[in-house]
Amino acid sequence: MRILGIESSCDETGIAIYDDEQGLLAHQLYSQVKVHADYGGVVPELASRDHVRKTIPLIEGAFAQAGCGPEDLDGIAYTAGPGLVGALLVGTSIGRSLAFGWGIPAVAVHHMEGHLLAPMLEDDKPDFPFVALLVSGGHTMMVKVSGIGEYEVLGESVDDAAGEAFDKTAKLLGLDYPGGPMLAKMATQGQAGRFTFPKPMTDRPGLDFSFSGLKTAAANTIRNEGDDEQTKADIAHAFQTAVVETLAIKCKRALKETGIKSLVIAGGVSANTELRQKLERMMLGMKGRVYYPRTEFCTDNGAMIAYAGMQRLKAGQHAPLDMKTKPRWPLDSLEKV
Ligand SMILES: Nc1ncnc2c1ncn2[C@@H]1O[C@H](COP(=O)(O)OP(=O)(O)OP(=O)(O)O)[C@@H](O)[C@H]1O
Numbered sequence: 001m002r003i004l005g006i007e008s009s010c011d012e013t014g015i016a017i018y019d020d021e022q023g024l025l026a027h028q029l030y031s032q033v034k035v036h037a038d039y040g041g042v043v044p045e046l047a048s049r050d051h052v053r054k055t056i057p058l059i060e061g062a063f064a065q066a067g068c069g070p071e072d073l074d075g076i077a078y079t080a081g082p083g084l085v086g087a088l089l090v091g092t093s094i095g096r097s098l099a100f101g102w103g104i105p106a107v108a109v110h111h112m113e114g115h116l117l118a119p120m121l122e123d124d125k126p127d128f129p130f131v132a133l134l135v136s137g138g139h140t141m142m143v144k145v146s147g148i149g150e151y152e153v154l155g156e157s158v159d160d161a162a163g164e165a166f167d168k169t170a171k172l173l174g175l176d177y178p179g180g181p182m183l184a185k186m187a188t189q190g191q192a193g194r195f196t197f198p199k200p201m202t203d204r205p206g207l208d209f210s211f212s213g214l215k216t217a218a219a220n221t222i223r224n225e226g227d228d229e230q231t232k233a234d235i236a237h238a239f240q241t242a243v244v245e246t247l248a249i250k251c252k253r254a255l256k257e258t259g260i261k262s263l264v265i266a267g268g269v270s271a272n273t274e275l276r277q278k279l280e281r282m283m284l285g286m287k288g289r290v291y292y293p294r295t296e297f298c299t300d301n302g303a304m305i306a307y308a309g310m311q312r313l314k315a316g317q318h319a320p321l322d323m324k325t326k327p328r329w330p331l332d333s334l335e336k337v
């Protein structure tokens, strides 16, 4: 079976073609970063307009890359939520309409399920059950994954997402949007131990997260001391260390509570080298394994939507003919496959 995946929930247009026997056949991505950089964050209306411009040409590009056409597809998967409503509407209307026109089923995919299953696109993939740490621009969640669609949210951020905290702190350090990766780069020049930031919500039980206090601590330090490049790098280092250690403590806690030995990290922040190394070391000590997607599939992409859609298509789950987006959509409300 072969499926076309369309991702348009935020500021990336991602298109992919996935075959359940041959794997990923095409993957096209257009990032709107330049469009939003001047504004320091995503402007929803500009995002929607850019998705309108890019989606069809990228679908054509994906067919060319895969060497196939609409007649070879068994379905179309599109991100129906969560995300920006206008942006979601573009992918939803194009995906749903093409599926209707081509006489094939459509599948409405949950964006975070896409992130969560992205490591399944790799050859070395985890078996169920596993614990997943989803760390992206809009979400920070700890999820017990017993199977596809069997998601128990063990904890989530009560305020800022980890990626959002990275981006806001990066902005305060004078870095361009989205600053997460640049803050990580700056941190490599930083000196360990000069500054120490709190590890929020680690001194009490539970698996929820909070990052806004940490961001404020970093903001105060930047204001009081951060006028030279070395100090900024030292602050970036301390901030990244606090986030990474906080996430690692919560992962260890979730693994112990559930008795599970496999950890998955996904979402943009899972591209962070320090986080990967910290969790690799931790899992060695716990005689378990950590799995993550290749770097390009950590942030938004069409491949993860095509993969998640394929699992639901194979189970016969089809979207109705009406075009419904779900800007808010609880992950644990999904149907089991
Ligand atoms: N190496 C890195 N270190 C830290 N943060 C990073 C790194 N690479 C990417 N990020 C962060 O990941 C986020 C983008 O990830 P992603 O595309 O998964 O999020 P999103 O799609 O905007 O949010 P959501 O999936 O929650 O809707 C940004 O906040 C970005 O700064």
Ligand SMILES: [Mg+2]
Binding pocket: 111, 115, 136, 137, 299, 300
């Ligand atoms: Mg995302």
